[in-house]
Amino acid sequence: xxxxxxxxxxxxxxxxxxxxxxxxxxxxxxxxxxxxxxxxxxxxxxxxxxxxxxxxxxxxxxxxxxxxxxxxxxxxxxxxxxxxxxxxxxxxxxxxxxxxxxxxxxxxxxxxxxxxxxxxxxxxxxxxxxxxxxxxxxxxxxxxxxxxxxxxxxxxxxxxxxxxxxxxxxxxxxxxxxxxxxxxxxxxxxxxxxxxxxxxxxxxxxxxxxxxxxxxxxxxxxxxxxxxxxxxxxxxxxxxxxxxxxxxxxxxxxxxxxxxxxxxxxxxxxxxxxxxxxxxxxxxxxxxxxxxxxxxxxxxxxxx
Ligand code: CP
Ligand code: NVA
Numbered sequence: 001x002x003x004x005x006x007x008x009x010x011x012x013x014x015x016x017x018x019x020x021x022x023x024x025x026x027x028x029x030x031x032x033x034x035x036x037x038x039x040x041x042x043x044x045x046x047x048x049x050x051x052x053x054x055x056x057x058x059x060x061x062x063x064x065x066x067x068x069x070x071x072x073x074x075x076x077x078x079x080x081x082x083x084x085x086x087x088x089x090x091x092x093x094x095x096x097x098x099x100x101x102x103x104x105x106x107x108x109x110x111x112x113x114x115x116x117x118x119x120x121x122x123x124x125x126x127x128x129x130x131x132x133x134x135x136x137x138x139x140x141x142x143x144x145x146x147x148x149x150x151x152x153x154x155x156x157x158x159x160x161x162x163x164x165x166x167x168x169x170x171x172x173x174x175x176x177x178x179x180x181x182x183x184x185x186x187x188x189x190x191x192x193x194x195x196x197x198x199x200x201x202x203x204x205x206x207x208x209x210x211x212x213x214x215x216x217x218x219x220x221x222x223x224x225x226x227x228x229x230x231x232x233x234x235x236x237x238x239x240x241x242x243x244x245x246x247x248x249x250x251x252x253x254x255x256x257x258x259x260x261x262x263x264x265x266x267x268x269x270x271x272x273x274x275x276x277x278x279x280x281x282x283x284x285x286x287x288x289x290x291x292x293x294x295x296x297x298x299x300x301x302x303x304x
Contacts, residue, residue, distance in 0.1 A: 004302055005112040005119045007105075009129045009166035010192070015301060016133075016170045022297040023137045023290065030293075035065020040096040040303050042066060044122070047073040047102050048228045052264060053122040053130065056291035057099050061299055069095070088114035097303045100124075103229050118302040123159060125229065126186060130298060131263045132163035134290040135221075136171055141290075142259050142283055143218055146173040147202070151219035152254075154178045154210055154244040155271050157185035160223045160263050165189055165204055169196035174203045178213040180240050210244055217254040221261040222246050222271045238270070247273040251281065259283045 006012050012019065026033070042061045044054065058068040073079075078087040084107055091098055092115045101122035102108045112119040121129055136146075143149055151168060153161050157179040165185055168175035175193075177185050184190070184206060194204040207213040214220065222244070225237040232240075246260060260272070260282045268274040276282060 003116060003118050005115075005121075006129050006298055006302065007108055007112050007119060007121045007124075008127050009132055009163050009170070010196075011129075012301075013166075013170055013196075016136075016167065019133055019294070019297045019301060020136050020140055020171075022300065023133065023293040024140065026296045026300070027137075027290070027293040030063070033064070036300060036304055037061060037064040037066035037096075040064075040066035041094070042068045042097045042099055042299065042303070043071060043091050043095045044068055044099040045071045045073050045076070045101065046122070048123070050101060050122065052288055052291050053099075053101060056295045057122070057299075060292055060295035064296060064299060066096075066299070066303070084110050085114045087111075088119075089116075092116040097299065120298060120302065125227075126159055126189075127163045127166075128159045128263070129163050129167075130291065130294060131160055132167035133298065134287055134294040135164060135261060135263070136167050136173075137290045137294055138261065138283055138287045139173065139219060139259075141286070146171040148174075149218040150174040150176070150216055151221055152176045152178050152207075152210075152213045152217045153221045153223075154213075154246055154250075155222045155241055156183050156225050156227065158183075158223060158227050161185045162189045164221065165193035166196070169193040169200065169202065169204055172197075172200045172202040174205075176205045176207050176213045176217075178207040178210050178244065180244070181208055183240065210250055211253060214250050214253040217258055219259050219261060220246050220251060220254055223263050224265065224267060225271050241271065245271060245273065246276050248275055248279075251276055261287055264288055
């Protein structure tokens with residue numbers, strides 16, 4: 001059977017609903033399953049820092065009976081002395097899967113194309129599929145279903161937003177990307193997600209007006225205004241994004257049971273106020289925990 005990657009959410013479009021169910025099942029059965037990935041090694045390459053992605057993948061494969069190998073990309077020959085292609089070929093001869101956090105999605109794609117073992121994105125400049133999976137698990141747990149529910153993403157139309165657009169469209173969750181005109185999500189992804197949503201009877205919309213967008217929202221979601229590798233100065237980001245901050249005023253416009261989400265790391269006082277981030281409607285630490293269960297579902301599906 002041909003190997004499969006998870007570099008974009010749509011790489012596993014067909015499996016996505018099953019991955020959500022499996023994440024929830026593995027969460028319920030934590031500590032009870034045997035070791036389905038015994039003897040399997042996951043290489044984890046990081047070009048950027050990480051707390052959640054690194055720990056969740058390491059704990060996930062360990063609990064499934066396998067082993068993770070952490071590699072700081074700056075300590076590899078790759079990119080300075082050895083090609084990406086040769087690195088992918090060598091790793092494919094030794095391990096069973098690769099988790100890669102990269103700056104450039106083109107390098108990520110090349111890695112996936114050459115490697116003969118599954119390549120799972122731990123984020124690049126275009127997408128963060130594993131985050132989107134954990135987020136969908138969290139929404140299912142908190143709201144019960146996706147159909148007829150509305151998520152508003154506020155702030156920078158970045159990698160996290162792009163993957164959420166695809167994931168929402170696949171699951172039939174309505175999503176509004178509410179971002180400044182100069183920082184909208186990737187146009188191709190927005191269009192692709194809208195097409196999937198159309199076929200599903202749900203909506204993918206764009207807005208620049210937070211107060212209008214947040215009406216009837218069931219989920220408010222935000223992420224940092226300055227992603228890793230983005231050189232926008234803080235003062236400029238504050239000017240561009242201030243009106244998109246999730247605060248109690250914006251939250252009061254949404255539905256009463258609205259949940260607040262953030263992939264973390266968060267910057268209190270910038271994209272979200274401390275009051276909301278640490279308030280009763282925030283589910284950010286459930287999201288963080290769900291990275292572990294979602295990672296298990298992905299690893300089990302691709303490496304078993
Ligand atoms: N949300 C997320 O991917 O966090 P890390 O950067 O800590 O991995
Ligand atoms: N958009 C953020 C996500 C961090 C998990 C970044 O790329 O830095």
